[in-house]
Amino acid sequence: MKIQCTVCVVNRSLPNVPTNLRKKPCKSTLAICRNPKNEEYCLMLFSGQSKTGTKYSLKTNIRQILTRFVNEGKCTVQFINPEHDLCIQGDIISVKGFLHLLKRVLEGKVSHKELTVSSMSVTPVKSKDIAPTKLVITKRSEYPLKGFPRALESLYINDIQRCALDKGILQLYKLRVLNLSNNLIEYLPEELNKLSNLRELNVSRNQLGKASPRQWQWLDGSLWKTLNLLDLSHNDLNFIPEQLAKLYNLTTLHLSHNNLKVLPVGIGNLRNLKIFSASNNSLSILPGSIKKLKLQTIDISSNNFAQSMPNGAGIYPKVLPVCTLKEYSAKKVLWARIPYSKGSLPTTLVDYLDYAKYCVCGKACFSIYLRQSHNLLLSSISELVSRSVEDGIFVPIDCYFCSLKCLSLASYNRHRNPVIR
Structure with missing residues (x-):
């Protein structure tokens, strides 16, 4: 038996070797085979660093096998002689x-017919045998009929008129980049999350503009803790679900x-x-919470922003009623960014x-709040601003206030700072 995997060889006899000088994990082939002459079993390791292969005897030579992370495809086999640890991931x-x-070999429960291949019959790893980590599909004829390699980290499926997401993609747990642009996909399955x-x-x-609100549960x-880039441009979207705000680690968002x-x-x-x-949307106002952002680039050109909006200056309502226990609890969950799902x-x-x-101020509010419209200077939240010339330098924002204190502070800052008015 042989498997394709990534192996890092750690020499325990050299514990003081600096981390930057240790061998790095590399694509390898691991094989368990039996010598037909003396009928002893051994483990063979082939890699780009050792094309002739390294032989490890198995009989009374296993120090320990670590399987704590086996459900992630990781394990470590420790040998007595030589003092090597094989850190395996596949x-x-x-x-x-x-x-x-x-395990069966070590317990002597393997029959001779199961492993009759000598060590010489195990071929070293070749480039074509290594599972690819990147796959680009731009033609229907290139689409894999036997499924996707499980080792994929980057997958590009572009301009082939796909109408739905292949369920096989949902099994690619190592996937880091998924590009499905220029297709006919109407919704993404919830399992994508x-x-x-x-x-x-x-x-x-x-x-995706044809998707119903229930078909956005993949957000x-x-x-929420891994996604850095999300591109939803050119989808005829009429709305963006509020769940988008849960993707706390986003650094790039295209709408x-x-x-x-x-x-x-x-x-x-x-x-x-x-x-x-x-x-190139139909935006007439932005959410007031956008004031909390510190952007490098913002582009909201070709929208329908008004030149000025009533700001309700000088209007102070009565004291807000006390929030319910349910609302206080919900505020705490969102403020602490506690992950939640159905x-x-x-x-x-x-x-x-x-x-x-x-x-x-960044705090959540539900049924108890105040609401006013202000004008915001975009350069106060972004280093580079792209807007149409006719749009002006200010943009209206729809502000919610969780208390009279926040409203008073915002009004005070508006009069002292021309950035917000």
Whole structure:
């Protein structure tokens, strides 16, 4: 039996070797074989660093086998002589099958017919045998009929008129980049949020505008802590779900060339956001929470922003009523950025949390709040601003206030600072 995997060889006899001088993990072939002459079993390691192969005896030579992370496709085999640790990482099923056979070999439960191949019959790893980590598909004829390699880290499926996401992609747990631009995809499955390593998702130039609100549940799950780039441009979108504000680690967000009239109220929660574009939409006002952002680039050109908006200056309502216990609890969950889903909390509470309003101070508010429109100088939140010449230098923002204190502070700052008016 042989498997393709990534192996890092650690020499325990050299514990003081600096980390930067140690051998790095490399694509390898691991094989368990039996010598037909003396009928002893051994493990062979072939890699680009050792094309002739390294032989490790198995009989009374295993110090320990570490399988704590076997469900992630990782394990470590420690040998007595030489003092080597083989840190193995590969496909979960392959690694588990390899460990199962290794256990049977050590227990003497393997028949001679199962492993009759000598060490010479195991061929060294070749480039064509190494599972690819990147796959680019630009023609229908290039689409894999037997499924995708499990080791894929980058997958590009572009301009082949795909109407739906292949379920095989949902099994690529190592995937970091997924580019599905220029297709006919109308919605993404909820299971997409289980790709815990996904960093970039590009679904531009598709038909996500046809998706119902329930078909945006893929925004939940593990994506809130991993996704850095999201491109939803050119999708004829009429709305963006409020759940978008849960993607706290987004650094790049593209919403250009859609039919958006409003943006999610909690967009200011994306505090790591650096590049934001929402040009060529129908926006007339931005959420007040956008004041919390510190961007490098913002592009909101070709929208319908008014030149000035009533700001309600000098209007101070009566003291707000006391919030309910449910609202106080929900505020605490969102302020602490505690992850939640329909599986962890009652559905009614999840829906309540998803549609929160956000004060300019960053705190959530639900049924108890104040609301006013202000004007914001975009250069105060972004180093580079792209806008049409006729749009002017200010943009109206719809502000929510969780208390009279926040409203008073905002009014005071407006009079002292021309950035907000």
